[in-house]
Amino acid sequence: MATTSARLQAGSRPGGRSARVRAAVHRAVQELLTDEGAEPLTIPVVAARAGVHATTVYRRWGSVGDLLADVTTSRFSGDIVVPDTGSLRGDLERYACDLAKDLSDPDTLALVRATIGTGGEQGAAACRGERQQQLEAMLDRERARGNEPPSLERTTDAVLAPLYYRAVFTDQPLTPEWARTLISTLLPA
């Protein structure tokens, strides 16, 4: 796996056909991960599914790990808007429910697992996404209200970690009720 990601750089050409190819490849990866076990998720398979030549995928992404990290990053960018309900409790409850719903999607779950497996540290970063900044934004807003919220570390441990752990490692459902109990534990009445 190359260290260079597939970000757009100077002299690139992100519009038109390139964008179509990129979208088709991303969709193919998701489809192949969903009907799991059918195909071994290799570059020629992805390319065939996307109706694109394998050469293109090799040149743009280089390896399956980079491709997965790119798909995950794109999947998790802007998927959740930081809520603004007026209270930290409301914000976190809303956020936790949104994230629970997101991680409940079998497609997303399969994507996360595959990215963790083949993407290494870069893949892990893609799976984290912008969660940390989003949490920080809600905590900052609470501080702006003059209150003293729990630390980012504590919030991560109490909210993010259980959501990700339950989704990735167990087969228990991520219900909104359960997600809300995480907030109740973090912010006692």
Add this chain to the structure above:
Amino acid sequence: MATTSARLQAGSRPGGRSARVRAAVHRAVQELLTDEGAEPLTIPVVAARAGVHATTVYRRWGSVGDLLADVTTSRFSGDIVVPDTGSLRGDLERYACDLAKDLSDPDTLALVRATIGTGGEQGAAACRGERQQQLEAMLDRERARGNEPPSLERTTDAVLAPLYYRAVFTDQPLTPEWARTLISTLLPA
């Protein structure tokens, strides 16, 4: 990936050479996962590293997913003994520190990530290991003392989830001090 795992069944022959082959293959998987990126972790590569013919690996495990699940299960079986310090707080702190040390090992982390990625639900179960039962044992003992401990679900969310999340998804260190704070949060003074 076949649904049949590599458990020992009636008419099996687990001793002598078979055991040696199994150990060599397990060691080869760990080594290949550790010098990550070098080899693509495929069955012929594992077999060559183990000094075993690929045919054997194909027949005993069938797929890389099954092989990884088997290695992880074996790695996590009996790695932590449930502590008995006399108090739930002491038990959990000891347990959390042990688990933190376990997950801090780069070999173990790479194994967990790879198993999650290729092992599907079966791989996830292997990564969970016997954590749930171990937690339950400590909670049961506390109940036998006449106290009312937190629920298994709450303990999982507060202890197991942060440890696994931090190890797998972030690059922050799993220090014993941090692990102990998890217990302090779960069991307020």
Add this chain to the structure above:
DNA sequence: TTTTTAGTGCAGTGATCGCTGCGTTTGTGC
């Protein structure tokens, strides 16, 4: 010990993989 048979080694097959020149298409700046 002898017998049995699960487990392993060996050689070979078709299919696929990762990759590379080379020519063509097509966004993008002039």
Add this chain to the structure above:
DNA sequence: GCACAAACGCAGCGATCACTGCACTAAAAA
């Protein structure tokens, strides 16, 4: 609209993969 270069399609190369009969070794039972 024109020229340029980035991105793509194409054909094909060596290497590897997943898998399969057949023969052999050695662990376990008689």
